Amino acid sequence: VHEPHLQDSFTSLSVDTESLQRQIEELSTFSDSPAPSVTRVLYSEKDVSARRYIKNLMAHSGLAVKEDAVGNIFGRWDGYEPELAPVSTGSHIDAIPYSGKYDGVIGVLGAIEAINVLKRSGFKPKRSLEVILFTSEEPTRFGISCLGSRLLAGSQELAELLKTTVDGQNISFPDAARFAGYENAKDLSSVFLPKGSYSAFIELHIEQGPILEEEAIPIGVVTAIAAPASIKVDFEGNGGHAGAVLMPMRNDAGLAAAELALAVEKHVLDSGSIDTVGTVGILELHPGAINSIPSKAHLEIDTRDINEARRNNVIEKIHNSALNICKKRNVKLSEFKIVNQDPPALSDDSIVKATESACQELNLSYRKMISRAYHDSLFMARISPMGMIFIPCYKGYSHKPEEFAAPKDIANGVRVLALTLAKLSLS
Numbered sequence: 001v002h003e004p005h006l007q008d009s010f011t012s013l014s015v016d017t018e019s020l021q022r023q024i025e026e027l028s029t030f031s032d033s034p035a036p037s038v039t040r041v042l043y044s045e046k047d048v049s050a051r052r053y054i055k056n057l058m059a060h061s062g063l064a065v066k067e068d069a070v071g072n073i074f075g076r077w078d079g080y081e082p083e084l085a086p087v088s089t090g091s092h093i094d095a096i097p098y099s100g101k102y103d104g105v106i107g108v109l110g111a112i113e114a115i116n117v118l119k120r121s122g123f124k125p126k127r128s129l130e131v132i133l134f135t136s137e138e139p140t141r142f143g144i145s146c147l148g149s150r151l152l153a154g155s156q157e158l159a160e161l162l163k164t165t166v167d168g169q170n171i172s173f174p175d176a177a178r179f180a181g182y183e184n185a186k187d188l189s190s191v192f193l194p195k196g197s198y199s200a201f202i203e204l205h206i207e208q209g210p211i212l213e214e215e216a217i218p219i220g221v222v223t224a225i226a227a228p229a230s231i232k233v234d235f236e237g238n239g240g241h242a243g244a245v246l247m248p249m250r251n252d253a254g255l256a257a258a259e260l261a262l263a264v265e266k267h268v269l270d271s272g273s274i275d276t277v278g279t280v281g282i283l284e285l286h287p288g289a290i291n292s293i294p295s296k297a298h299l300e301i302d303t304r305d306i307n308e309a310r311r312n313n314v315i316e317k318i319h320n321s322a323l324n325i326c327k328k329r330n331v332k333l334s335e336f337k338i339v340n341q342d343p344p345a346l347s348d349d350s351i352v353k354a355t356e357s358a359c360q361e362l363n364l365s366y367r368k369m370i371s372r373a374y375h376d377s378l379f380m381a382r383i384s385p386m387g388m389i390f391i392p393c394y395k396g397y398s399h400k401p402e403e404f405a406a407p408k409d410i411a412n413g414v415r416v417l418a419l420t421l422a423k424l425s426l427s
């Protein structure tokens with residue numbers, strides 16, 4: 001059967017690169033750290049300003065804007081069969097401390113531009129198209145990753161947990177949400193979306209790895225997202241004077257933490273697979289004085305794998321190490337909490353195929369790949385067929401100020417996204 005090329009049916013798919021670049025720069029100024037770094041933490045003043053900026057852009061593109069109780073933001077372009085489940089796309093704009101301008105942002109600004117591209121081309125969607133800005137993909141403030149998409153996907157457990165969750169300043173989640181203008185962040189079941197709410201979800205994102213750049217391939221079509229987990233650990237000892245307490249008398253919580261950090265590395269390496277990774281990104285000592293033996297130590301551990309069982313095995317070994325270290329050093333394991341232990345997600349074949357044919361029609365080469373970073377797509381996959389489009393980024397850098405994606409690569413990603421959305425809208 002000859003399938004007419006969708007692209008021929010509307011004039012062209014030209015991206016307004018100048019406006020898009022200006023928007024990326026403008027958004028990056030809503031930051032709590034100096035340029036070129038970006039720090040934009042959930043429900044901070046900068047986050048609120050950035051949200052307003054995005055809502056304005058959505059409205060300017062003719063989208064009908066809605067927000068839910070935690071501030072997931074939806075901009076909808078009604079299709080000519082609006083009773084059909086819409087096709088959605090989107091990402092996040094929160095940025096971890098001292099990170100870059102592109103992580104998440106490309107999937108939000110790029111999605112709005114993809115809508116503009118389709119509008120300019122004369123395309124009329126059959127299924128409605130929706131751009132989503134997800135609340136707090138990053139775990140920075142409350143230690144919970146993909147908070148907005150996890151809730152959208154119906155996590156009852158998280159809805160319950162958030163009633164009592166506090167940040168590092170002891171501000172509760174509902175209070176923080178209220179500060180940002182979300183008054184109803186108490187009944188979070190209103191955020192849940194039933195399975196089937198969308199016929200498809202697709203996210204555009206920088207690769208956050210070096211493969212596309214190294215291989216000079218403009219597009220990555222994601223087939224799976226690795227399984228992430230995070231763990232909080234607290235050790236407690238007696239502390240004391242750094243001069244007066246002799247070494248045999250100590251039970252140093254800081255050394256227990258140091259030993260556990262090395263154990264994490266060991267267990268990850270022992271998995272035998274290059275796909276297993278583990279990071280101790282937070283290590284805090286109390287009281288944090290040079291002449292005081294640490295009486296408390298707090299660690300946060302991130303571990304991931306494309307193989308869930310292997311990742312779980314690492315978690316178990318980390319737990320055993322924590323227990324053994326406590327025995328050996330006579331410290332107390334006051335907390336060992338698995339914050340999340342998520343399964344991996346597979347992209348849906350129909351979306352992978354739609355993206356591949358979009359690449360072919362646009363004459364862009366592509367390769368299939370897995371995502372080692374997690375994304376809101378991991379959770380959208382629970383309620384919708386899911387897919388992701390990756391674009392190259394400089395040396396694979398991400399989560400640091402040197403993060404960069406070339407305007408041309410971004411434009412290619414937006415075109416692929418636009419054409420894929422168009423295809424999915426008509427299917």
Ligand code: GLV
Binds near residue numbers: 137138372373374
């Ligand atoms: C989210 O940004 C991640 O750590 O993959």
Ligand code: MN
Binds near residue numbers: 103138399
């Ligand atoms: Mn990130």
Ligand code: MN
Binds near residue numbers: 092137375
């Ligand atoms: Mn991201």
Ligand code: MN
Binds near residue numbers: 137373374375
């Ligand atoms: Mn991510």
